[in-house]
Amino acid sequence: MSINKKRLKVLLYGNFFGAYRSQNLVKYLLDAGYRLSIISPEFYYERGEKKDIISKMLRVIFSAYYLIDLFLKAALADVIYLLPLNSELIRPVVWASRLFKTKLVVEMYISAYDTLVREKQEVPIDSAAAKKLWRDDVLALSAADHIVHLARYELNYWKELFNITLVKDNVWIAPLFCEPVLTRLSYSAVRGDRLRICWWGTLIPSHGISNILKALQILHADGIPFSCQLFGIPPKGREQLAEDCRDEIKALGLNDLVSLRKDLTFGDSSLPEYLVNNCDLALGLFGDTEKAGATIPNKLIEALTLGIPSLTMTTSSLEEFFDLEVDLWTCETTPEAIASTMKQISAQTIYQVDWIKTKEKVTQTFSVENYCQTIGEVLNNAATNIVHNR
Incomplete structure (x- = not known):
């Protein structure tokens, strides 16, 4: 050429x-x-x-x-x-x-x-x-x-x-x-009798994992059927964070409902291929730090590129690219707010999102x-x- x-x-x-x-x-x-x-x-x-x-x-x-x-x-x-x-x-x-x-x-x-x-x-x-x-x-x-x-x-x-x-x-x-492989995958998960929740990323406190787990405890206490898989790894040199996460899962009585995994990754496409068939709801960022409120999370763009229904924290940073009442679901970072929104998602009473249109918007913009x-x-x-x- x-x-x-x-x-x-x-x-x-x-x-x-x-x-x-x-x-x-x-x-x-x-x-x-x-x-x-x-x-x-x-x-x-x-x-x-x-x-x-x-x-x-x-x-x-x-x-x-x-x-x-x-x-x-x-x-x-x-x-x-x-x-x-x-x-x-x-x-x-x-x-x-x-x-x-x-x-x-x-x-x-x-x-x-x-x-x-x-x-x-x-x-x-x-x-x-x-x-x-x-x-x-x-x-x-x-x-x-x-x-x-x-x-x-x-x-x-x-x-x-x-x-x-x-x-x-x-x-x-x-x-x-995102890498082109994500745009080629088609979301095809079929919703069953329980809400299958997934999160992926680095296990650092500012990502809001603790807020997510406490929200899941509220769901469990209220009898909402769900399962949650956390595909998370700690940053290098801070491996204790993975143990801390397991300890919190156990302390909240979520051992049978929440699993921490590191066997699937985006690097070899095993994780996105799994998600499009086994995830009803992808969770984004729910940290309480200034940085969390100022960024566009990679995991959110990955989820929306895959066409997966997604819930993340409400931030002004998202408004630069999204209509928050049309393109995706958002809520405040408190466990109570996260749990309340997930209950609406489980009951299908939350406002409707055309996830195919959102995917098209994301793949054009990002x-x-x-x-x-x-x-x-x-x-x-x-x-x-x-x-x-x-």
Whole structure:
């Protein structure tokens, strides 16, 4: 296939982490004909399989060569694009972009500070590491010529969190999207005499698992027939959270109704293939944190892409993309509110949702095509600014 090469030179900088978003970014840039170079710092400093003395010596000697590589290529590039999930690498990127007057595009995806310090609590809030994450996130958001992010509402939340100003014209919204396999699956579960409830995700307190379990205890006490499967794993280094969840299930008297599983995943498609045939209701996020109220949960977009009836917490962030009284079910985060809504769902007295229409809306809005279109607009804007600034 013949590809017309574009003049714009784009330097991608950052580690990939197996991110589906980054994979599609690279594919789009190659297919569109941009002149592309990639620097992945971990390639230089992480140990590989080779154990010979020469490889070990060279890894030590050249462990910081990626910085030299960055400045050499930044001098030739028109645009430096910081890949998603790499805000901790922002400092040398800003230096290089300023030195060579190269346009800087930053795709945050998450705030490392908000996620690791405030939500997952993996980094102590008063530690030097937390302060560095704060500074890196602030610099990434403040120094970028163009910011690409999932939702405007979350960016506004970060503005308040970090006390910074963002220029509206520099912000580009490219929502979440799922792998194509999800759009090809068809929801076909047949409702029986009990409500089959499912939840999936990371077992962290801010996801609201405790609120969900307490709501299920209310359902059980009120004689509502149901079963619930939690497909959850704890974050690395916090395996105790899985035991805590099992202990809470037992303490609430839900052992016969709620199971915690980790045998099915989205990675090999076993979980979505199971869900479309065995789930009557998918649960989203019910956390009580600021972050929970500011984000669009991945699990919600996955569920709606599969066409599964879904219930999640009521938030203003959802209103950026959804009509909350038409497209899905929402409620407050208290166990009582969750239980009350699930009772209505079980009795089929809740307002009706056309889940096929919702799936169509989601697959159009939260799509790879939208993402690629946005990236194209960002780079076209960057190219125009470069020409005007000559």
